Amino acid sequence: MTSRITSVIPAPVEVHPSTDSFVITEHTTVRITDDTATVAQYLAETLALPTGATGEITLSLQDADPRVGDSGYQLAVTNTAVDLRANTETGLFLAVQTLRQLVSDEQVVDGGQILDYPRFAHRGTMLDVSRHFFTVDEVKRFIDQIVQYKINVLHLHLTDDQGWRLEIASWPKLTTIGAATQVGGGPSGFYTQQEFREIVAYAQSRHITLIPEIDLPGHVNAALVAYPELTCGGVAPEPFIRTGTATGFSSLCTDKEVTYQFTDDVLREVAALTPGPYLHIGTDETHATPEEGYVKYVRRAVDMVNRYGKQAIGWHEILRADPPAGTIPQFWSKADDDPRVAEAAARGHKILLSPANKVYLDMKYTPDSPTGYKWAGYLDVQDVYDWDPGSYLANVPEEAIFGVEGPLWTEHVEHRGHIDFMVFPRLPAIAELGWSPRESHDWQDFRRRLATHGPRWTAQGIEFYASTQIPWA
Numbered sequence: 214m215t216s217r218i219t220s221v222i223p224a225p226v227e228v229h230p231s232t233d234s235f236v237i238t239e240h241t242t243v244r245i246t247d248d249t250a251t252v253a254q255y256l257a258e259t260l261a262l263p264t265g266a267t268g269e270i271t272l273s274l275q276d277a278d279p280r281v282g283d284s285g286y287q288l289a290v291t292n293t294a295v296d297l298r299a300n301t302e303t304g305l306f307l308a309v310q311t312l313r314q315l316v317s318d319e320q321v322v323d324g325g326q327i328l329d330y331p332r333f334a335h336r337g338t339m340l341d342v343s344r345h346f347f348t349v350d351e352v353k354r355f356i357d358q359i360v361q362y363k364i365n366v367l368h369l370h371l372t373d374d375q376g377w378r379l380e381i382a383s384w385p386k387l388t389t390i391g392a393a394t395q396v397g398g399g400p401s402g403f404y405t406q407q408e409f410r411e412i413v414a415y416a417q418s419r420h421i422t423l424i425p426e427i428d429l430p431g432h433v434n435a436a437l438v439a440y441p442e443l444t445c446g447g448v449a450p451e452p453f454i455r456t457g458t459a460t461g462f463s464s465l466c467t468d469k470e471v472t473y474q475f476t477d478d479v480l481r482e483v484a485a486l487t488p489g490p491y492l493h494i495g496t497d498e499t500h501a502t503p504e505e506g507y508v509k510y511v512r513r514a515v516d517m518v519n520r521y522g523k524q525a526i527g528w529h530e531i532l533r534a535d536p537p538a539g540t541i542p543q544f545w546s547k548a549d550d551d552p553r554v555a556e557a558a559a560r561g562h563k564i565l566l567s568p569a570n571k572v573y574l575d576m577k578y579t580p581d582s583p584t585g586y587k588w589a590g591y592l593d594v595q596d597v598y599d600w601d602p603g604s605y606l607a608n609v610p611e612e613a614i615f616g617v618e619g620p621l622w623t624e625h626v627e628h629r630g631h632i633d634f635m636v637f638p639r640l641p642a643i644a645e646l647g648w649s650p651r652e653s654h655d656w657q658d659f660r661r662r663l664a665t666h667g668p669r670w671t672a673q674g675i676e677f678y679a680s681t682q683i684p685w686a
C-alpha cells in the first residue's frame with residue numbers, strides 16, 4: 214500500500230510517518246477559534262465537515278516551530294486528532310493543502326508529523342487571457358487547482374496584440390474595440406473592473422498574489438486598433454492581425470507624449486485595482502520599437518509603476534533599459550544567453566526564472582501532443598522537473614533567485630480542457646522546484662509520488678496528460 218504521507222507534492226522539508234491513522238466520520242468537527250476562523254471555515258468546506266467550538270481537527274497560530282517562518286506550517290496526525298500549526302494564516306492555509314493530500318477516498322488520514330516551509334518566495338504560474346480569453350469562473354477554477362500545489366502567485370497576461378482584456382475607465386475603447394476577438398477569430402471578452410476585483414479577491418482568499426501584466430510598449434496591436442493616435446503615423450493597423458499568432462510587430466510610438474499619458478493612466482488604474490506589490494509591464498519582443506525609444510519608454514514606465522507604489526516586473530529584456538534595482542527581470546530564454554541577467558543580480562536585482570526550455574507550459578510534451586508549440590523543445594515531465602533553479606544561470610547565486618514561474622501562453626490553448634492538459638502534471642513539478650529543499654530532489658521518487666495524484670485529478674475533473682514517464686496508479 215502506498216502511503217499518502219510519503220507522496221505529498223511539493224515534497225515537505227520533514228516528514229515522519231507513524232502507524233497511526235485518523236478516520237474522518239460524520240462526527241468529526243473542525244474547531245473554530247477567533248484568530249483561525251477563515252482558514253478553519255475553508256478547511257471545513259473543502260473536506261465537507263462541520264465546525265464547532267471544540268473539535269478533533271484544530272488549527273493554531275501559537276507555538277509553531279520558528280523554522281516554519283511566515284509561510285510554513287506543522288501538521289500532526291494521530292489516531293484521535295489532526296493538528297495544524299503556523300505563524301500566519303498563509304501557513305495554515307498551506308497546511309490545509311497538505312492535509313487534503315493525506316485524506317483517502319475512505320476518509321482515512323495518514324498518521325505522522327510534517328514540518329514544512331518554502332525554498333523560494335515566488336512559486337507562480339502565468340495565464341495568458343489575451344490570445345484566448347478565459348472567464349472569471351474559469352480563472353477561479355484554475356486558482357483552486359493550483360493552490361493544491363502551494364503555488365502562491367498568479368500572473369495574468371491581460372493584454373497583447375490579439376486582445377485587451379481589462380477595462381480601463383479613462384481609455385474605454387481598449388475594451389469596447391480592443392477586446393472584440395482572439396486568436397482564430399470569433400467572439401472573445403474582457404473583465405470589467407468589477408470582475409477583475411472579483412478575481413483579485415478570490416486569489417486573495419486563496420493566499421495567492423495576483424500580478425497583472427500590461428504588455429508594453431510592444432504587443433499592443435489591440436490598443437493601437439482602439440486608439441490609432443498611439444501609433445507614430447496615427448493610422449490604425451490592420452485589425453485582422455489580431456486573430457493570428459505573430460509576435461513582435463506592434464509598438465506604441467515612444468516619441469509621442471500621448472503615449473506617456475496613456476501609459477500613466479493605464480498603470481494608475483491597474484495599480485489601484487491591485488492590492489499586491491507588483492505590476493508587470495511586459496517589455497518583451499519589442500522588435501518594432503527603436504532601441505533609443507525603448508530605453509526612454511521603459512524607464513518612464515518603471516518610474517510610473519514605482520510612483521503608484523508598486524514594484525515593476527518585466528521580461529528580462531527590461532534590463533536593456535537599466536532599470537532601478539527594485540525591478541525584477543523575468544528570465545525567459547531557452548539558453549543562458551544574456552549576460553545582463555548575471556550583471557543585474559550582482560547589482561542587487563532579484564531574478565524570476567521562467568526558462569522557456571524548462572517551464573513553458575505551452576510547449577508540447579511530445580511530437581504527438583494535440584496542441585502546443587515546440588520552439589523551446591518538447592517538455593515532458595522529467596524535462597520540467599530535472600533542473601535546479603538555484604544553480605541554473607551561471608553567475609547568478611541562489612540568493613538572487615526570487616522564484617520560479619511556469620507561463621501558459623494561450624495561442625494554442627483554446628478552452629479549459631487544454632489548460633488542464635498543459636498544466637497537469639507539469640505545474641506540480643514546477644511547484645516542487647519552487648518549494649522543496651534541493652536535497653529532496655529525486656526524479657524517481659517524484660514520479661512515484663506524482664502517480665498517486667492522478668486519481669485525485671480525475672475526481673476533480675482535471676483532464677490531465679497521462680505522460681508515459683509516470684507509473685500511473
Ligand code: TNX
Pocket residue numbers: 460497498528545573575586622623624
Ligand atoms: C514568446 S515569452 C512570447 C509570447 C509568446 C510565447 C509563445 C515572451 C516574453 N514572449 O509572446 O506567446 O513566446 O511560446
